[in-house]
Amino acid sequence: MADSKSVKMTDSAAKSGAAAGQAAVGEKTGAAAVQTAGAEKTGAVPTLEVKNLSISFGGLKAVDGFNVVIEKGQLYGLIGPNGAGKTTVFNLLTGVYKPDTGVILLDGKNITGKKTIEINQEGIARTFQNIRLFKDLSVLDNVKAGLHNHHKYSTLEGILRLPSFYKVEKEMNERAMELLSVFDLDKECDYKASNLPYGKQRKLEIARALATDPKLLLLDEPAAGMNPNETAELMETIRFVREKFDMTILLIEHDMKLVAGICERLTVLNFGQVLTQGETSEVLNDRRVITAYLGE
Amino acid sequence: MTKNKVRVQNAVTYGMVILFWIVIQVMDRTGHLTSLFKGLLVPLCMYAILAVSLNLTVGILGELSLGHAGFMCLGAFSGAFLTNCLETAVPSVGLRFFMALILGAVVAGIFGLLIGIPVLRLKGDYLAIVTLAFGEIIKNLINVLYVGRDVNGFHFSMKDTTSLGMDKETGVVLIKGAQGITGTPRAATFTIGILLLLLTLFIVLNLIHSRTGRAIMSIRDNRIAAESIGIHITKYKLMAFSISAALAGMAGVLYAHSLSTLKASSDNFGYNKSILILVFVVLGGLGNMRGSIIAAMLLTALPELLRGLNDYRMLIYAIVLIVMTIFNSSPKAIELRSVVMSRLRGGVKKEVA
Structure with a gap:
């Protein structure tokens, strides 16, 4: 379900470079779907839900299909x-x-x-x-x-x-x-x-x-x-x-001691992708x- | 604790102005004032108001504006225009002057708002250049503006008096281009000047130490952070800029009512005047209203008081400028001042104890 939704979003946005974004979404929505399913289990609306967030500066895709719940x-x-x-x-x-x-x-x-x-x-x-x-x-x-x-x-x-x-x-x-x-x-x-x-x-x-x-x-x-x-x-x-x-x-942090010490869940970004x-x-x-x- | 400190500081500023008024009154009564100095009293108040109002833009909002004389010019002309227009309708000069003060402030404030909308998108040098141009444009437009009135109402022209096309019997020219406005009653007195200065201080000081002032200063200190905590940048920038312009307009009305002939000449409202006001603000200390008043009064009175020294007076003026800059901005001087101040305070505390 989440899969089809996020793809639809990409279509409607119809911005330059959207095609590249879609390809990336295809790979990653697996992870997002698991997340969303988790949210549905508890029944509560998550505080923050981000689906397929992308931005490019010129030719650089700074953030590409970012998802988080x-x-x-x-x-x-x-x-x-x-x-x-x-x-x-x-x-x-x-x-x-x-x-x-x-x-x-x-x-x-x-x-x-x-x-x-x-x-x-x-x-x-x-x-x-x-x-x-x-x-x-x-x-x-x-x-x-x-x-x-x-x-x-x-x-x-x-x-x-x-x-x-x-x-x-x-x-x-x-x-x-x-x-x-x-x-x-x-x-x-x-x-x-x-x-x-x-x-x-x-x-x-x-x-x-x-x-x-x-x-x-x-x-x-x-x-x-x-x-x-x-x-x-x-x-x-x-x-x-x-x-x-x-x-x-x-929180964003490079200090792994702090991250491991207090964060419950993590998302790892690399080259703009999850x-x-x-x-x-x-x-x-x-x-x-x-x-x-x-x-x- | 901070609040009390602020209250004391503000009281000192008001007290200083009132004390100055008392001293001048006493000197006047006892005949110690020269006519030269008497002529300086209204300009002293005017420059102090201009410096405090510009300090709101430069020191508190943190934007460099070089068009302050333009707002003053707008206020002066709209105020003098009103006073002359209502000559028959409102016989009381005092009342007309009061209405002129309000109109001058409102007109300058509205122009401040209109100009602020495009101009405040610019930053630093660009803003300075555009405001500088604005001041010159206002001055030059008023220089070619002719306004007359007859039984049919008002007539405007940008060419000359004859092209106003007025009724010969009843026509009166109110604004005569480069000759400006003549016949404005000289209603501005030193006491009114001081009252207006106190009003300006009241508005500016209370504004700074309120929710709005905090928002304005947060924009000055860090625009991005101010936005991130939900402060409306454009709204508060425009507010500070137009309040500053309105107060300059008020000072302009005061000025117009201290002259029998008001001309939009470069001497009166040129960019040199804007820069002079900026000099007061910078020397008095950015964001320091009391400093602005002292600098404005000292530097306005000085060239006149030193007239006896002929050729040396501008030299001394220059030296005073340099000394004031050092006193206000040099780290060593600031250190020395704080040491002296803390010693004085320590001394006072010991005596109290």
């Missing part, structure tokens, strides 16, 4: 060698790029082709591979910026300092401090974001993403540049976030994965 509450890993298209997948999911073909369903709702801010409001929040904080704003204001769409008052109310301003600002401060204390950043709330040490900047970025109250959190190499201690702490934080906020998390996907332990022992990415 992420159940609610899952900690899902996306791994693969450099240039495999992992961050491109994130950019497609968050609307930075528009896919050539494919469908993205968030909680069963089609969000394909929507703008970044709309997708955020639908419930996908992300962090970035190279940290993107609001560097001249305070730590507190970084999180409060994340609360922008959840605690509102108009610009005029803000300028005139009407009662609603004080009320909403108070709510925002409380909510932001709550989030900061989860990440042990509450003492640094007055610091400029750029003055935080590296590890805390990573945490602040996660806190800011969580402030938008997402259904799905995308973490792009959260452990990049961290020492083993910081990585171990980060693993705890990610686990904690999942428990505390009942969050579904998709190499394999499944339970973490199975995937990490897969011959093809070892050859293409992990090494002997």
Whole structure:
């Protein structure tokens, strides 16, 4: 069933290079079908379902027929060698790029082709591979910026300092401090974001993403540049976030210790295509994965 | 904690402006003000308003705009036009001036919005060039604009007075091309200037320290991240840009009402004026409203106060510019300042304890 659906999508999209995409789909829908069947067994709508997602830049197929199903509450890993298209997948999911073909369903709702801010409001929040904080704003204001769409008052109310301003600002401060204390950043709330040490900047970025109250959190190499201690702490934080906020998390990571430690399922990308996907332990022992990415 | 700090900082800024007003009033009453300095008081306020409003675009939104004089020009002409139009309908000069201030701000704000829509898609140098061109275009258009009124209503022309084709008996030319608008009542006083400066500060400071200001600054710091947390980039960029333009328009109305003849000349509204305002903003510190006011007032008053030194005055002006830049931007100077400040604060705390 899934097979016919995804092929239909490819047809309707009718973009250049779609034919090549179809050929690739033929090989991989096997894996996707297994995934979808799994979802149907539990009966719940998966938090994220991606079918046959493709994009090319010029002649390069950066992502080619990408499929994934992420159940609610899952900690899902996306791994693969450099240039495999992992961050491109994130950019497609968050609307930075528009896919050539494919469908993205968030909680069963089609969000394909929507703008970044709309997708955020639908419930996908992300962090970035190279940290993107609001560097001249305070730590507190970084999180409060994340609360922008959840605690509102108009610009005029803000300028005139009407009662609603004080009320909403108070709510925002409380909510932001709550989030900061989860990440042990509450003492640094007055610091400029750029003055935080590296590890805390990573945490602040996660806190800011969580402030938008997402259904799905995308973490792009959260452990990049961290020492083993910081990585171990980060693993705890990610686990904690999942428990505390009942969050579904998709993360890109090169640190196999972290991936093996916290991810339940994995998808391996290679040259824009899904190499394999499944339970973490199975995937990490897969011959093809070892050859293409992990090494002997 | 942060909030209180912000409140104190804002109070200091307001207090500084009010203190300046009191000092000038006292000096005026006791006869210590020269007529030269008296003539400077309204321009001082005007430049301070322009610097604060431009700082909203450059320091808070983070976009380089070189068309601020253009918005000021729009405000000045629409305001002066209204004051002259309503001469018979509204006899009270004060009321007309008030209405002119509102109209000037609205017109400049609307143009800010219209120009912002295409222009804010550009970045950095490109934005600077386009806004620079906009300022020049506005100035040159008003320079060839003729508007008259007679019993049949308003007449417009881009050629000369005769081509307005007005009724000879009742026709009055309101805007005379390069000769501009004459006969605007000189209603602008120092006190009104200070009140408008306080209003500008109130709007800008409250805007910055609100949800909207946070959104604007998040766009400045990282557009991609701002988008990823659901902040509407275009909306907030346009909002900041048009508020900044509206305040410049208001300053323009103030300016128009301090002159008996308003001309859209290069001296008044040319790109040099835009760059001068930018100099105030940069010297005062990007995003630092208090700095903008101090820089604007100091650098406006200085060339006039140094007139006695004849040939040396521009030299001293240049030296002051360099010293201010170093004081504000050099890492060593910033370090020294923070050491001095913390020592002063430490001293105060000990005394309190």
